[in-house]
Amino acid sequence: MEQIMALNGFINGIVWGPPILVLIVGTGLFLSLKTGFFSLTKLGYILKNTLFKMFAKDSKGEGEVTAFQAVATALAATVGTGNIAGVATAIALGGPGAIFWMWLAAILGMTTKFAEVVLAVKFREKTEDGRFIGGPMYYITKGLGWKWLAVLFAIFGALAAFGIGNMVQSNSVAAALQSSFNINPWVTGVVLAVVTALVIVGGIKRIGAFTEKLVPFMAAIYILGGLAIVIMNIAHVPAAIGLIFSSAFTGHAAVGGFTGAVLAQAIRYGIARGVFTNEAGLGSSPIAHAAATTDHPVRQGLWAVFEVFADTLVICSITALAIITSGVWQGGLSGAALTTEAFNVSLPGGGYIVSIGIVMFAFSTIVGWEYYGERCAEYLFGPKVNMIYRIIWVPFVVIGAIGGLEFVWDLADTLNGLMAIPNLIGVVALSGTVFALTKEFFTKENLK
Numbered sequence: 001m002e003q004i005m006a007l008n009g010f011i012n013g014i015v016w017g018p019p020i021l022v023l024i025v026g027t028g029l030f031l032s033l034k035t036g037f038f039s040l041t042k043l044g045y046i047l048k049n050t051l052f053k054m055f056a057k058d059s060k061g062e063g064e065v066t067a068f069q070a071v072a073t074a075l076a077a078t079v080g081t082g083n084i085a086g087v088a089t090a091i092a093l094g095g096p097g098a099i100f101w102m103w104l105a106a107i108l109g110m111t112t113k114f115a116e117v118v119l120a121v122k123f124r125e126k127t128e129d130g131r132f133i134g135g136p137m138y139y140i141t142k143g144l145g146w147k148w149l150a151v152l153f154a155i156f157g158a159l160a161a162f163g164i165g166n167m168v169q170s171n172s173v174a175a176a177l178q179s180s181f182n183i184n185p186w187v188t189g190v191v192l193a194v195v196t197a198l199v200i201v202g203g204i205k206r207i208g209a210f211t212e213k214l215v216p217f218m219a220a221i222y223i224l225g226g227l228a229i230v231i232m233n234i235a236h237v238p239a240a241i242g243l244i245f246s247s248a249f250t251g252h253a254a255v256g257g258f259t260g261a262v263l264a265q266a267i268r269y270g271i272a273r274g275v276f277t278n279e280a281g282l283g284s285s286p287i288a289h290a291a292a293t294t295d296h297p298v299r300q301g302l303w304a305v306f307e308v309f310a311d312t313l314v315i316c317s318i319t320a321l322a323i324i325t326s327g328v329w330q331g332g333l334s335g336a337a338l339t340t341e342a343f344n345v346s347l348p349g350g351g352y353i354v355s356i357g358i359v360m361f362a363f364s365t366i367v368g369w370e371y372y373g374e375r376c377a378e379y380l381f382g383p384k385v386n387m388i389y390r391i392i393w394v395p396f397v398v399i400g401a402i403g404g405l406e407f408v409w410d411l412a413d414t415l416n417g418l419m420a421i422p423n424l425i426g427v428v429a430l431s432g433t434v435f436a437l438t439k440e441f442f443t444k445e446n447l448k
Contacts, residue, residue: 020417021272024105024271024280024420024424025104025108027281027424027428028105028108028109028112028280029108030428031108031112031114031115031427032107032108032111034431034435035111035435038442039110039111042442043309046309047306047309049299050302050305050306051306070288070292070300070303082273082277083277083311083316083319084172084319084339084357084361085172085358086273086276087099087102087323087339088333088334088335088336088337089335090102090269090270090272090273090274091320091323091324092329092333092334092335094268094269095265096240096243096244096329097244097245097250097270098248098265098267098269098270098273099244099248099320100244100247100270101248101266101267101271101274102274102277102312102316103274103313104270105270105275106278106309106311106316107313109274109281109312110305110309111305112280113279113281113304113308114302114304114305114434115431115434116136116281116285116286116427117285117289117297117301117304118300118433118434118437119136119139119143119426119427119430119433120134120287120289120290120297121292121294121300122139122143122297122433123138123142123143124290129383132292133290133291133375133378134287134290134291135157135286135287135290135372135379136150136153136157136423137150137151137153137154137157137376138290139286139426143426143429144426144429144430146426149422149425149426150422150426153283153419153423153426154377155376155380156415156418157284157372157376157419158373158376159415160282160284160373160415160416161370161393163414163415163416164369164415164416165365165368165369165370165373166369166393166397167399168400169361169365169366169369170189170192170362170398170400170401172358173188173192173358173359173363174189174400174402175335175337176336176340176355177359179340179351179355180355181355186398186401186402188401189397189399189400189402190398192363192366192397192398192401193394193397193398196363196394197390199367200367200390201390207367208291211364211367211368214360215364218357218360221353221356221357221360222318222361223314223315225354226319226322226353227318229322229343230318230321230322230325232346233321233322236325236327240321240325241321244320248270272416274312274316275420276416277311278307278311281420281423281424282416282420282423283419283420283422283426284369285304285307286304287371287375287376288368289303289304296441297437297441298438298440298441322339322343322346326341326346328341328342336354336358339354340354366397370389373393374386374390374393377389
C-alpha cells in the first residue's frame with residue numbers, strides 16, 4: 001500500500017505541476033480578457049438573472065429540467081467537502097496565502113465555467129428517449145471533430161468521478177461522524193451507499209428534484225454558522241485578509257519551511273483546491289447544465305458564473321476566514337478536523353455545524369457526480385451502461401468511507417488534472433464560438 005501511495009503522490013506531483021496550473025489559469029485569463037471580464041463587470045445583471053430568479057418555473061426553450069434544477073445539480077456536485085476540508089487543507093499545506101490563489105482561480109474560473117456551459121448547451125444532443133445530454137465529450141466531437149480527445153475526456157471523467165465525487169466525499173463524512181459522534185466508518189459507508197442508490201436510480205429528473213431542495217437548505221445552514229463565527233471574530237478579519245494577501249507573495253506556511261517552497265505550495269494548493277471546490281475547467285458541471293431548459297446557451301452560462309461565485313467566493317471564503325480569525329490554523333490540524341476546531345473554538349457546539357455540513361455537502365456531491373460519471377460512460381459505451389455504472393458506483397461509497405484521507409485526496413487531485421487537460425484544450429479551441437454567442441446574447445439584451 002505504501003508503494004501505491006508513493007507512486008500516486010509522484011504522479012500527482014507531475015499532473016499538478018506548472019503546466020496544468022498555467023493551462024487552468026491561462027485559459028481563464030484568456031477568456032476573461034476576450035470577454036472584457038464580463039463576469040465581474042456584469043455581475044449585478046448575472047445575479048439579477050440567477051440568484052433572484054432561483055425558484056422561477058417559467059424557463060423557456062427545450063430541456064429536461066429547469067435552469068435552477070440544472071445548476072442545483074451542478075452545485076450539489078460542486079459544493080462538497082472541498083468547501084470545508086479542501087479549504088482547510090489548502091491553508092494547512094500552503095498557508096493563508098493559498099486562499100488568495102484560490103480567489104484568483106475562482107475569478108478567472110467564472111469565465112471558464114461560463115464558456116464550458118455555453119458550449120455544452122450549444123452542442124448538446126437529444127436522445128431517442130427524449131433526454132438531453134452534453135458536455136465536453138460532445139462539444140469536442142461536434143465542434144472540433146476530435147473524437148480521440150473526447151474519448152480521453154470521457155475516460156478520465158468516468159474514472160475521476162470515483163475520486164472527487166465519491167470516495168473523497170464518503171471519506172470526509174465518515175471522518176466527521178466518527179470524530180463528532182463516534183460512528184464507525186463502516187456504518188457511515190453502508191448508510192450513505194443505500195441512500196445514494198435510492199436517489200440515483202431515478203436519473204437526472206429525480207436528482208434535479210432532490211438537489212433543488214437540498215442545496216439551498218444545506219448552504220444556508222453552513223453559511224449562517226460560518227458568518228456567525230466571522231462576526232464573533234470581526235476584530236481579527238482585517239488582519240486575516242491582510243495575512244492572506246501578504247502570504248500570497250511571500251509564503252507563510254502553517255508549520256514553517258523554506259520560503260520559496262512555501263510560496264510554491266501556496267500557489268499550487270490554492271489553485272488545485274480552488275479547482276477542486278468550484279470545478280471550473282474540469283468539464284464536469286456542463287454535463288448537468290446540458291439538460292437545462294433554456295432558450296439560449298449564454299442564458300444558462302450565467303448560472304455557471306453564479307455557481308463559481310457562490311461556491312468559492314462566498315462559501316469557501318467564509319470557511320477560510322473562520323479558520324484564520326479563530327487562530328487555530330497553526331495548530332497542526334488539516335482537513336475537516338481543522339475546520340471543526342475553528343468552529344468549536346469560536347462557537348460552542350460549532351463542530352456539529354461542520355459535521356452536518358459535511359454530511360449534506362458530501363452526499364449531494366456523491367449524487368451529482370454519479371450523473372457526471374454516468375454520462376461519460378454512456379458516451380463511451382452507449383446507454384446500456386448507465387445502470388451498470390450506478391451499480392458499480394454504490395460500493396465505492398463504502399470503500400471511500402474506510403480509505404485513507406491522504407491517498408484518496410491525492411488520487412482525486414490526479415484524476416481531476418487528467419480530466420481538465422482535454423476539456424481546456426477543447427474550450428480554448430472553441431472559444432470563438434463562445435465569444436460570438438456572448439456578443440449575440442448581450443446585444444439582444446441591450447447590454448454593452
